[in-house]
Amino acid sequence: MNTLPTFRKTPMANALVLGGALLIGLAGCSKKSDEAAESAPPASATAAAPEAASTASGAMASDTSMGAPASADSSAADMAGATPAGANTAGMATEVTPGPITDTQFYTQAMSRDQEEIATAQMVAGMSTDADVKKLANMIIKDHQAFDKKLQAAAGAGVTPPMGAVDSSLQGKTGKDLDVAYADTMVADHQKDIPVFENAAKNASTLDAKKLASGALPVLREHLKMSQQLQKKLGSPS
Numbered sequence: 731m732n733t734l735p736t737f738r739k740t741p742m743a744n745a746l747v748l749g750g751a752l753l754i755g756l757a758g759c760s761k762k763s764d765e766a767a768e769s770a771p772p773a774s775a776t777a778a779a780p781e782a783a784s785t786a787s788g789a790m791a792s793d794t795s796m797g798a799p800a801s802a803d804s805s806a807a808d809m810a811g812a813t814p815a816g817a818n819t820a821g822m823a824t825e826v827t828p829g830p831i832t833d834t835q836f837y838t839q840a841m842s843r844d845q846e847e848i849a850t851a852q853m854v855a856g857m858s859t860d861a862d863v864k865k866l867a868n869m870i871i872k873d874h875q876a877f878d879k880k881l882q883a884a885a886g887a888g889v890t891p892p893m894g895a896v897d898s899s900l901q902g903k904t905g906k907d908l909d910v911a912y913a914d915t916m917v918a919d920h921q922k923d924i925p926v927f928e929n930a931a932k933n934a935s936t937l938d939a940k941k942l943a944s945g946a947l948p949v950l951r952e953h954l955k956m957s958q959q960l961q962k963k964l965g966s967p968s
Contacts, residue, residue, distance in 0.1 A: 828929045833939035836930045837885040838892075840946075843923055844878040845894030847916075853896050854912045862963060863909045866916065866956050873949050877942075884938050910964050916957035924950050 847870055855867035882891060897919075903911050927950060930943035 828933060830933050830935065831930055833934055833936040834885070834889060836926075836934050836939050836943065837881050837889045839926060840930075840942075841878060841881050841885070841889065842892050843919070844874045844881065845892050846897060847919065848874050848878070849894035850897045850900060850912070850915070854900070854908065857904065858909055858912070859905075860909050860964075862960055863912060866953075866960055867912070869956070870916070870953060873953070877946055877949070880942060884942055906964070910961075913957055913961040913964055917954065917961055920950055920954035920957060924954065 851867040851870040851874075855864050855871065858864050858867070878891070882889075897915050899915055900908060900911050924947065927943045927947050931940055931947065934940045934943060
């Protein structure tokens with residue numbers, strides 16, 4: 731009977747066996763890593779998410795610090811009421827918000843304006859050498875004194891006539907400077923006064939006050955017209 735030869739495992743064989751097992755294990759790990767990589771989201775998407783979240787968070791913080799955003803209505807109202815910086819406001823002082831005014835309020839305002847214009851005109855008439863300036867000043871004295879008597883009669887004892895004072899913008903001026911300043915002042919004053927009288931003519935609390943205001947308007951408009959003509963003649967920059 732022949733005996734099959736017995737092969738002994740040499741160190742080289744053992745090494746080959748271990749090496750094969752190691753290669754198989756590494757291949758399995760590599761496959762699992764590839765599968766995990768395929769299922770994971772792209773690195774750019776992962777990085778973008780925190781950045782977007784941070785941006786949104788910053789925007790919310792900014793809105794909170796500035797307060798609640800204004801509604802469209804409130805923004806429009808703010809814009810309508812705002813006066814742009816550097817805008818030319820010449821003539822804006824003539825704007826008067828129309829509305830109810832008591833007869834006493836109107837009489838008091840009208841008397842105050844009368845007394846100041848009379849005192850100013852008296853000073854200018856005595857100092858100016860320009861014939862047209864003196865003519866305007868004397869007309870204003872005459873017309874406003876006549877109107878002031880009507881005001882005092884209508885107001886009665888309930889309204890104390892104020893003391894007249896010369897317009898401060900004319901103090902210390904002489905010659906051509908005085909003439910130009912007076913024309914400018916009369917234009918500005920009548921542009922302010924006329925809307926007040928127009929409002930009183932419609933909205934004063936008594937019929938007497940309405941009639942007085944309405945009756946004075948033609949005279950005030952004539953004063954304004956003459957003041958503007960004088961202003962142009964004197965070459966006022968206004």
